Amino acid sequence: REAPASEQYKMLREQVKRLRAEAGIRSFSISSPDKRDRKTTVAVNLAAALSLDYEEKVLLIDGDLRAPSVHGYFDASQSPGLTDYLESSSKMNLKSLVQETFLPGLRILPSGKPSYLASELLAKERMKQMMAEAQSEFPEYHIIIDSPPILSTPDPLVIARHVDGVLVVVRAGKTPRDYLTKALQSLNSNKVMGIVLNGADLRISSKYYYYSSNIT
Numbered sequence: 001r002e003a004p005a006s007e008q009y010k011m012l013r014e015q016v017k018r019l020r021a022e023a024g025i026r027s028f029s030i031s032s033p034d035k036r037d038r039k040t041t042v043a044v045n046l047a048a049a050l051s052l053d054y055e056e057k058v059l060l061i062d063g064d065l066r067a068p069s070v071h072g073y074f075d076a077s078q079s080p081g082l083t084d085y086l087e088s089s090s091k092m093n094l095k096s097l098v099q100e101t102f103l104p105g106l107r108i109l110p111s112g113k114p115s116y117l118a119s120e121l122l123a124k125e126r127m128k129q130m131m132a133e134a135q136s137e138f139p140e141y142h143i144i145i146d147s148p149p150i151l152s153t154p155d156p157l158v159i160a161r162h163v164d165g166v167l168v169v170v171r172a173g174k175t176p177r178d179y180l181t182k183a184l185q186s187l188n189s190n191k192v193m194g195i196v197l198n199g200a201d202l203r204i205s206s207k208y209y210y211y212s213s214n215i216t
Contacts, residue, residue: 001097005045006049007049008102009045009046009049010045010049012046012049012196013046013049013050013053013056014176015194016028016046016050016052017056019049019062019165019193020142022077023164023165023167024164025136025164026135026141026142026143026164027131027142027144027145027163027164027165027195028143028144028145028163028164028165028166028167028193029063029144029145029146029147029156029159029160029163029165029166030042030043030046030144030146030152030165030167030169031147031149031150031159031164031166031168031169031183032149032168032169032170032171032175032183033149033150033151033168033170033175033176033180033182033183034149034151034152034169034171034175034179035067035148035149035152036149036168036174036175037149037169037171037174037175038169038171038177038199039146039147039149039162039169039198040064040070040073040146041198042068042167042169042196042198043060043144043146044060044073044146046144047060047106047142047144048103048106050105050106050142051104051105051106052103052104052105053105054105055107055188056105057105057107057109057138057140057141057142058105058106058141058142058143058144059107059108059109059134059138059141059142059143059144059145060106060107060108060109060110060144061082061108061109061113061144061145061146061212062081062082062108062109062110062111062144062145062146063082063111063122063145063146063147063148063152063155063159064111064146064147064148064155065082065083065111065112065114065115065118065121065122065148065150065155066115066153066155067148068081068110068111068112068117069146069168070111070112070146071108071110071111074099074101074102074108076099076101076110077099077110077132078106078109078110078111078112078113078152079110079112079113080097080109080112080113080128081097081108081109081110081111081112081113082097082110083111083112083113083114083115083121084097085097085111085112085114085126085130086121086122086124086126086127086130087121088126089187090126091127094109094130094133094134094137095137097109097110097112098138098212107138109128109134109139113194118148118153118155119153119154119155119158122155122158122159123158125145127158127162128162131143131163133205143163145159145163145189147159147160147166149181150168150182150186150187151179151182151183151186156208157186157187160187160188160191163191164191165191165192165193166191166192166193167193167194167195167196168180168183168184168187168192168194168195168196169195169196169198170195170196170197170198171197171199172197172198172199173196173199174199180195
């Protein structure tokens, strides 16, 4: 009998842990070619699976500043959050914006109020400072950023500059092949950790997800 989806996320968790141990990947974004690929669902479930491992801790950041949704999964406040930090002076403390969740090992940084100047905010030096502060304030944490769809805005390409890797989500039977091709071409191939096939029929013989070998 095929393992349920929860077991598949645990398998994905082990691959992420391996990449951290072997390639030093501590921070990564999760994106998709199209907004219908349910990349936030994957980001939230992977973050939860990692945090359920008693040795692992996760800071999940909502980097989708145009259409944020991470806070809704945890019944958390949307604001203040990342946009407030990026718009502020350097006096704002990142730790004060991070919220606890019902999972002891998982904390979230919500998006803050939506912004149509998202790419400009994310490109600011403050974003680089935020990542440095996150790694300093949350040592040993996996840092995961839920990123906007790759083909919709320049935002995910900006975010990719600030992380060690990018995980790309595609939806089985829904994401056109040329969308995936264009998305991968847009990203720095050295940053692509792999591809997650979301919504696959687990009764068929194909893998639920697979990894590329760009990062070893």
